[in-house]
Amino acid sequence: MSRYANIRPDMARLWSTLERSAQIGTTPRGGLRRLALSEDDGVMRRQFQAWCEAAGCTMEIDPIGNMVARRPGRDPDAKAVLVGSHLDTQIKGGRFDGILGVLAGLEIVRTLNDHGIETRRPIAVVNWTNEEGARFEPPMIGSAVFTGEKSTQFAWERTDKDGITLGAALEAIGFAGSDILRPEAFDSLFELHIEQGPRLDEQKIQLGIVTGAFAVRGFVVEVTGETGHVGPTPMPKRRNALVGAAHVTLAVEEIGWLMHETGGKSTTMRLKAEPNLLGILPDHVEMTCDMRHPSDEVIRTMMQLFLDRVPELEEKSRCRITVRESWSYGGMTFDPGCTALTRAAAQQLGYTHTDLLTEAGHDAMHVANYLPTAMIFTPCEDGLSHNELENVTLADIEPGVNVLLQAVLARAG
Amino acid sequence: MSRYANIRPDMARLWSTLERSAQIGTTPRGGLRRLALSEDDGVMRRQFQAWCEAAGCTMEIDPIGNMVARRPGRDPDAKAVLVGSHLDTQIKGGRFDGILGVLAGLEIVRTLNDHGIETRRPIAVVNWTNEEGARFEPPMIGSAVFTGEKSTQFAWERTDKDGITLGAALEAIGFAGSDILRPEAFDSLFELHIEQGPRLDEQKIQLGIVTGAFAVRGFVVEVTGETGHVGPTPMPKRRNALVGAAHVTLAVEEIGWLMHETGGKSTTMRLKAEPNLLGILPDHVEMTCDMRHPSDEVIRTMMQLFLDRVPELEEKSRCRITVRESWSYGGMTFDPGCTALTRAAAQQLGYTHTDLLTEAGHDAMHVANYLPTAMIFTPCEDGLSHNELENVTLADIEPGVNVLLQAVLARAG
Numbered sequence: 165m166s167r168y169a170n171i172r173p174d175m176a177r178l179w180s181t182l183e184r185s186a187q188i189g190t191t192p193r194g195g196l197r198r199l200a201l202s203e204d205d206g207v208m209r210r211q212f213q214a215w216c217e218a219a220g221c222t223m224e225i226d227p228i229g230n231m232v233a234r235r236p237g238r239d240p241d242a243k244a245v246l247v248g249s250h251l252d253t254q255i256k257g258g259r260f261d262g263i264l265g266v267l268a269g270l271e272i273v274r275t276l277n278d279h280g281i282e283t284r285r286p287i288a289v290v291n292w293t294n295e296e297g298a299r300f301e302p303p304m305i306g307s308a309v310f311t312g313e314k315s316t317q318f319a320w321e322r323t324d325k326d327g328i329t330l331g332a333a334l335e336a337i338g339f340a341g342s343d344i345l346r347p348e349a350f351d352s353l354f355e356l357h358i359e360q361g362p363r364l365d366e367q368k369i370q371l372g373i374v375t376g377a378f379a380v381r382g383f384v385v386e387v388t389g390e391t392g393h394v395g396p397t398p399m400p401k402r403r404n405a406l407v408g409a410a411h412v413t414l415a416v417e418e419i420g421w422l423m424h425e426t427g428g429k430s431t432t433m434r435l436k437a438e439p440n441l442l443g444i445l446p447d448h449v450e451m452t453c454d455m456r457h458p459s460d461e462v463i464r465t466m467m468q469l470f471l472d473r474v475p476e477l478e479e480k481s482r483c484r485i486t487v488r489e490s491w492s493y494g495g496m497t498f499d500p501g502c503t504a505l506t507r508a509a510a511q512q513l514g515y516t517h518t519d520l521l522t523e524a525g526h527d528a529m530h531v532a533n534y535l536p537t538a539m540i541f542t543p544c545e546d547g548l549s550h551n552e553l554e555n556v557t558l559a560d561i562e563p564g565v566n567v568l569l570q571a572v573l574a575r576a577g
Numbered sequence: 578m579s580r581y582a583n584i585r586p587d588m589a590r591l592w593s594t595l596e597r598s599a600q601i602g603t604t605p606r607g608g609l610r611r612l613a614l615s616e617d618d619g620v621m622r623r624q625f626q627a628w629c630e631a632a633g634c635t636m637e638i639d640p641i642g643n644m645v646a647r648r649p650g651r652d653p654d655a656k657a658v659l660v661g662s663h664l665d666t667q668i669k670g671g672r673f674d675g676i677l678g679v680l681a682g683l684e685i686v687r688t689l690n691d692h693g694i695e696t697r698r699p700i701a702v703v704n705w706t707n708e709e710g711a712r713f714e715p716p717m718i719g720s721a722v723f724t725g726e727k728s729t730q731f732a733w734e735r736t737d738k739d740g741i742t743l744g745a746a747l748e749a750i751g752f753a754g755s756d757i758l759r760p761e762a763f764d765s766l767f768e769l770h771i772e773q774g775p776r777l778d779e780q781k782i783q784l785g786i787v788t789g790a791f792a793v794r795g796f797v798v799e800v801t802g803e804t805g806h807v808g809p810t811p812m813p814k815r816r817n818a819l820v821g822a823a824h825v826t827l828a829v830e831e832i833g834w835l836m837h838e839t840g841g842k843s844t845t846m847r848l849k850a851e852p853n854l855l856g857i858l859p860d861h862v863e864m865t866c867d868m869r870h871p872s873d874e875v876i877r878t879m880m881q882l883f884l885d886r887v888p889e890l891e892e893k894s895r896c897r898i899t900v901r902e903s904w905s906y907g908g909m910t911f912d913p914g915c916t917a918l919t920r921a922a923a924q925q926l927g928y929t930h931t932d933l934l935t936e937a938g939h940d941a942m943h944v945a946n947y948l949p950t951a952m953i954f955t956p957c958e959d960g961l962s963h964n965e966l967e968n969v970t971l972a973d974i975e976p977g978v979n980v981l982l983q984a985v986l987a988r989a990g
Contacts, residue, residue, distance in 0.1 A: 255852050256804060297855055361809025378808065382855070391669060393963040394844040394867050395791065395937035396774025399837040401960065406845045407830050413823035424812040431807040432819045434853045439668050441711055442795070442846060442865060443938070444963045452855060454807050524808035525856070547814065550806040550857045 168573050169512065171279055173565050178271040179558050184211065185251070185267065186259040195552025196259055200252040200294035201229065201330065206337030208251050212266065212291060219273045221289065225341025227316045228309040229293040229334050232345055235273045237286040237576065243351035245283075245576045246535070247272060247568065248290030250306070250527065254298045258358075258554025260544065260561075265356045266291050268565045272572055284577035285351055292527040293334075300330045302491060307527035310345055311534045347534035352502055352575055355528040355539045356568045358556055362547025363520065370563040371517035372541030373507045377532075378427070378523045379460040379495035381467055385412050387449040388484040394443055402445055406437055408483030409449040415473050416453050419466050428457040428466060429523070452490070458521050460495040494522075494529055502538035502575065509570035515563040524549075538571065540564050581986050582925065584692055586978050591684040592971050597624065598664070598680065599672040608965025609672055613665040613707035614642065614743065619750030621664050625679065625704060632686050634702065638754025640729045641722040642706040642747050645758055648686045650699040650989065656764035658696075658989045659948070660685060660981065661703030663719070663940065667711045671771075671967020673957065673974075678769045679704050681978045685985055697990035698764055705940040706747075713743045715904060720940035723758055724947045760947035765915055765988055768941040768952045769981045771969055775960025776933065783976040784930035785954030786920045790945075791840070791936045792873040792908035794880055798825050800862040801897040807856055815858055819850055821896030822862040828886050829866050832879050841870040841879060842936070865903070871934050873908040907935075907942055915951035915988065922983035928976040937962075951984065953977050 188208045189198030198204045209231060213223050216233030224232045234244060249265025269289035276283070292310070297303025300322040308314040320331030334340040359365070364372050389403035413432045420430030434452040455470075457463045471487060478485050510517040520541065522529070528539050542564035545555040601621045602611030611617045622644060626636050629646030637645045647657060662678025682702035689696070705723070710716025713735040721727040733744030747753040772778070777785050802816035826845040833843030847865040868883075870876045884900060891898050923930040933954065935942070941952045955977035958968040 254857060255854060301855060303855065359809065360806045362811070362814065363809075380808070391964045392961060393773045393937055394842065394846050395793070395869055395935075396772065396776075396960060396962070397842070398775065398960075399833050399842060401775065402844075404830070404844065404846075406826055406848055409848075410823035410826035410830075410845075413819055414827070417817070417820050417823075420812050429807065429810070429812060431815075431817065431858065432823075433807050433817075433855060433857060433859060435819055435822075435848065435850050435859075436853070437848050440847045440849070441668060442714060442716065442867075443710065444667060444846060445844065446846060446848075454855075456808055522808075524806055547809060548805060549809070551804045 168281060169570065171275060171569065173271045173275045173569055175558055175562050175565065177274065178267060178565060181215065181267045181270065182259065182263065185263050189253065191256060191552050193552040195554065196253040196257050197255055198253040199255065199299040200296065201299065201333035201337055203337065205252055206339065209339055212251060215270055216289060219270065219277055221273060224343035224345060225339060226343050226345040227340055228306050228319050229339040229341065230306045230310055230345055231291040233289040235287045237283050239284045242285040243349060244286035244288040245351050245572055246288050246290050246353040247572055249355050249357055250292045250295035252294055252296050254296050254550050256552050258549055258551060260358050260554060260556050261360065261549055262295055264358060264561060268356050268568055271565065272569050275569060283573065287572060287576055288350065295527055299324045304525055304527050304530055307530040311347055311530050313530060347531065350535055352536040353528055353531045354502065354568060354572050355526060356564050357526060357539060357541055358544040358549060359541040359547065360524050360544060360549035364541060364543035365545060365547055369518050370515040371510050371567060372520045373503060373510065373517055374498060374522050374539035374541055375503055375519045376497040376521050377494035377529050378456045378458055378521050379463040380493050380525060381455045381463055381489060382491040383453050383487055383489045385451045385453060386486045387412065389445065389447045391439065391447040392445045394445055397445060403482045405446045405449040405483055408477065408481035408485060409435060409451055411477040411481050412451060412485060415470060415477055419469050423457055423462060423466055426462065428462065430455045430466065456523055493525060496529065496532055498532055498538055499536035502536045505571040505574045506538050506540050506567055509567040513566055513570065515567065540567055581694060582983065584688060584982065586684045586688045586982055588971055588975050588978065590687065591680060591978060594628065594680045594683065595672065595676065598676050602666065604669060604965050606965040608967065609666040609670050610668055611666040612668065612712040613709065614712065614746035614750055616750065618665055619752065622752055625664060628683055629702060632683065632690055634686060637756035637758060638752060639756050639758040640753055641719050641732050642752040642754065643719045643723055643758055644704040646702040648689065648700045650696050652697045655698040656762060657699035657701040658985055659701050659703050659763050659766040660985055662768050662770055663705045663708035665707060665709050667709050667963050669965050671962055671964060673771050673967060673969050674773065674962050675708055677771060677974060681769045681981055684978065685982050688982060696986065700985060700989055701763065708940055712737045717938055717940050717943055720943040724760055724943050726943060760944065763948055765949040766941055766944045767915065767981060767985050768939060769977050770939060770952060770954055771957040771962060772954040772960065773937050773957060773962035777954060777956035778958060778960055782931050783928040784923050784980060785933045786916060786923065786930055787911060787935050787952035787954055788916055788932045789910040789934050790907035790942050791869045791871055791934050792876040793906050793938060794868045794876055794902060795904040796866050796900055796902045798864045798866060799899045800825065802858065802860045804852065804860040805858045807858055810858060816895045818859045818862040818896055821890065821894035821898060822848060822864055824890040824894050825864060825898060828883060828890055832882050836870060836875060836879055839875065841875065843868045843879065869936055906938060909942065909945055911945055911951055912949035915949045918984040918987045919951050919953050919980055922980040926979055926983065928980065953980055
């Protein structure tokens, strides 16, 4: 906290940008469907670019479409402080998930402009490409290319359900840039996000200081049975892959309940059956499942509990069940220095706050392995997210935006 | 049995037509994918038409694409005996399901031609449109339009998964005819079919005399939960529709096992989850289920057993579960007179045979409510059907074809 401790963002102005964003890809129930690199994402990106340029920033766009709007600092050699999140949404997503973090970054730039404040380090507002992974998998691909964990070529070759490549989609909306964005050119990252869980809202806590991330395992389960006619095939001769999938689903669910008092969760989130037709026993199901826990050790136990049950599930369903791990992330601690800045700002401003771990995936989790990184959570109504009814009030987010401003100011100097 | 009791079909010639059919829409594993009104179905239909016309038949095609090839009889006023089945297949179907019945009808015409036999009644070889229902639902729509149970307009408006209407598909392959085909113009129907179940094959019985049909209930179950983020949403706050669907699947399965010793079966055959994406709890599942039993009374009990369990399944999954009955057929007895002709032919020819009920749906079940109808089953290997590996040998089908010939001759006079 500094001589700028009394500076406040213009919350009404921030809210108006959130409202404008909520008009781009609006769903009938008032949420957003703004899939990564869709036409609507292009419209939103151009709007964001126009706002940033009007605020005196220069825009850099890399080949994966990550956008970084840079507000210069005093020191020409100082690396920039990144502030941001993502502007894409789920298919039936909300108006705040990700968007709040990007537009709060823009509001910080505007606020500094209002007060004629020059920081030592540049401040760079970032919009990461395809955080949600709702159109192209894996999720968080923009930040993974930024850190070098994934190659641009790998990212460009991802396809959506219609077979359109991510590269073609980027070019179609004009956001395949040529700027080079790499962690070594930046100082740190601050990401503000809605909690996407109920804890802050239920306990009426104004802020979450995110000290680290849950460990996450994603895995694909394939169930193989045998087709046959649903009429004459006797029960003992059947190998219905949907029956195998039902046993898998309930086994996965049970493990989440077993660990839920220490924060564990498990989910079957996607299931595709084949041939999935009337009159035929399905012979193949592919399911995607997910387990999360604060402890990496416990997550390994949860996975093992599931793998140990596979033979029993195979026997019950007479299907073959194979499991392959698909992704694994989280389980890390955010930078204590950056996190301390956010905690200090919350204390100085007199906001109630609590340390917590993020249970969702965020671009900050990729970046945290390369740059000092901090995350701040604001409450969201009933913890509902990835849902059209996701909601926050201006009062809910004001503490988070203020803390973000002060922490970024402190880091940027 | 008559003076023609020693007449035999040319099984090698019949087999060669089955082989030719097996080349139209062949799958990598040697089955067939010849969806109703697809290009391949058009190729097969034109081949069938060419064969029939070369055999001296006149072809009539009605507005739903049912094909009837008529071999004239002696009596200009006598109604024709229908013999046939269907030429369409499942997505991963076999080479004999339906096809055998149509091409055996053709072989009967050819055999009668070889021997210069004139029957009193015309003999009409029929190919019903869209028996399988793999592309357009409901299945058996051609025979339903023939009987008047469904209107041509209703049938034309059915759409496939790409939104193509049945009417457009009919026109695209040139099989939207203008002939009027109605039960009142025909005398009877004989349908030869592979059993699609294991009983004849296991017990080494040469023929099944089909005296009636299992009662069948199809129903759609909708499971409604709530979306949310798979990370932060605690287990007790979840309403994962796939968990509801898993409970439904296992409850349906249990009822089939409960009744399986008296021939009962139950199946979840199709399941579609939404949004079915990574990171999101699915909020909606639509499942299609099926129950079958020889007794209509028991099938009502099976449905009731399931409906009685719904509240418990809702409680376990915290989802809303609604059930709507979608179709109901079968449970009828075939014409004793026509059936007696097939049984008598089997006895005279010295074939082992048994009375049984059909457990699958067949066009004959629609027609049986309007015309004297009989069905004959031949064994199929391991009872496997609706599967690319469906198989029969020439020796398996010879008794059925011989009995079909003699029964049709007896009926046609």
